[in-house]
Amino acid sequence: MILVTGGAGYIGSHCVLKLKDAGENVVIFDNLSTGHIETVQKLGVEFVQGDLRNPADINAVFENYKIDAVVHFAAFSQVGESVKEPYKYFQNNVCGSLNLLDAMVKHDCKKIVFSSTAAVYGEPDYTPIDENHPKHPINPYGETKLTVEMIMDDFDKAYGLKSVRLRYFNVAGADTSGRIGEWHEPETHLIPNVLKAALGSGKTFNLFGDDYDTKDGTCVRDYIDVNDLAAAHLLALNYLKNGGETNVFNLGTQTGSTVKEVFKACEDITGKEIPFEIQPRREGDPAILVADNKKAREILGWNPLHSLNESVQTAWNWEQILTKFNK
Ligand code: UFG
Numbered sequence: 001m002i003l004v005t006g007g008a009g010y011i012g013s014h015c016v017l018k019l020k021d022a023g024e025n026v027v028i029f030d031n032l033s034t035g036h037i038e039t040v041q042k043l044g045v046e047f048v049q050g051d052l053r054n055p056a057d058i059n060a061v062f063e064n065y066k067i068d069a070v071v072h073f074a075a076f077s078q079v080g081e082s083v084k085e086p087y088k089y090f091q092n093n094v095c096g097s098l099n100l101l102d103a104m105v106k107h108d109c110k111k112i113v114f115s116s117t118a119a120v121y122g123e124p125d126y127t128p129i130d131e132n133h134p135k136h137p138i139n140p141y142g143e144t145k146l147t148v149e150m151i152m153d154d155f156d157k158a159y160g161l162k163s164v165r166l167r168y169f170n171v172a173g174a175d176t177s178g179r180i181g182e183w184h185e186p187e188t189h190l191i192p193n194v195l196k197a198a199l200g201s202g203k204t205f206n207l208f209g210d211d212y213d214t215k216d217g218t219c220v221r222d223y224i225d226v227n228d229l230a231a232a233h234l235l236a237l238n239y240l241k242n243g244g245e246t247n248v249f250n251l252g253t254q255t256g257s258t259v260k261e262v263f264k265a266c267e268d269i270t271g272k273e274i275p276f277e278i279q280p281r282r283e284g285d286p287a288i289l290v291a292d293n294k295k296a297r298e299i300l301g302w303n304p305l306h307s308l309n310e311s312v313q314t315a316w317n318w319e320q321i322l323t324k325f326n327k
Helices: 010-021 037-043 055-064 079-084 086-106 140-159 190-198 226-241 259-270 294-300 308-325
Strands: 002-005 026-030 046-049 069-072 111-117 162-168 170-172 205-208 223-225 247-251 276-279
Touching: 002 010, 010 026, 010 037, 010 069, 010 226, 026 037, 026 055, 046 055, 055 086, 069 086, 069 226, 079 086, 079 140, 086 111, 086 140, 111 140, 111 226, 140 162, 162 226, 170 226, 170 308, 190 205, 190 259, 190 308, 205 259, 223 226, 223 308, 226 247, 226 294, 247 294, 259 308
Parallel strands: 002 026, 002 069, 026 046, 069 111, 111 162, 162 247, 170 223, 205 276
Antiparallel strands: none
């Protein structure tokens, strides 16, 4: 059985669907602090409500289920909030992960796929960013993820626990059949915020900064479809099952899109003129973040298939469903 922590969240839930499709038995462990019970109900797998900050909760899962491997998403993930509340981030993301790793060792479970982030690199020295790029995170969120990566190296040396750390760039899109999608409260990400403005909810889209040194003055990001991202987790699990060593991979498309290009894609797909306002730069936003994804292609055999337009289309389908939840 595969344990998925944070399986009620955006990326975790898409990964659960992918694992299910591959015939894996899955148990979700989630405290529902940012994930949603409605999402869990759509997935149709075992669910344990619990908190990684409480060692008894996570140890009980290993006692009640025979866990072969873990895919670990459970974490707080808002960069801005992490700057204001570092204790909350280190306590949950680092201490929670430590409790999980300790429970794994105690129950002789030695394989984990970890949800890491491009935020471990900080302000890039060069792009595209490969895995050897210096790691100097510029916010507590990135620091917590890098710290957990370091702890995982130490757990490999000490206990032979093998980990694959997947460093995501900008995740976008939703399940192609509309069962689940991105559902953050509050929403901070670009595509859902543009689409919420497209829904005519009275919200204007705020574009943070058009004076960057990029082709149209807006930030460049590498948008990777959540379905492609989920596929990479399955490949990473198989890599570990086949005896793969501890490793780290960037997950992105190796293609950059500006905020204005994403906005235009949203207007094209929704067929709407979306209200927007140019705002000052958001603190901590690097001008350009694009992944070098060669390593994941070569070692995991990963091949991202979905275009930005496809991600925007599934995100738009989902956003219209989400309004029916009255959120
Ligand atoms: N943006 C806007 N308006 C919005 C939201 C975003 O203009 O309402 C802009 C941002 O300024 C940025 C781009 O759109 O230029 C993308 O912003 P997101 O918030 O969607 O994503 P980030 O690039 O800030 O964050 C992503 C991941 C984080 C990770 C970070 C690494 O979501 O988890 O990359 O730097 F930490």
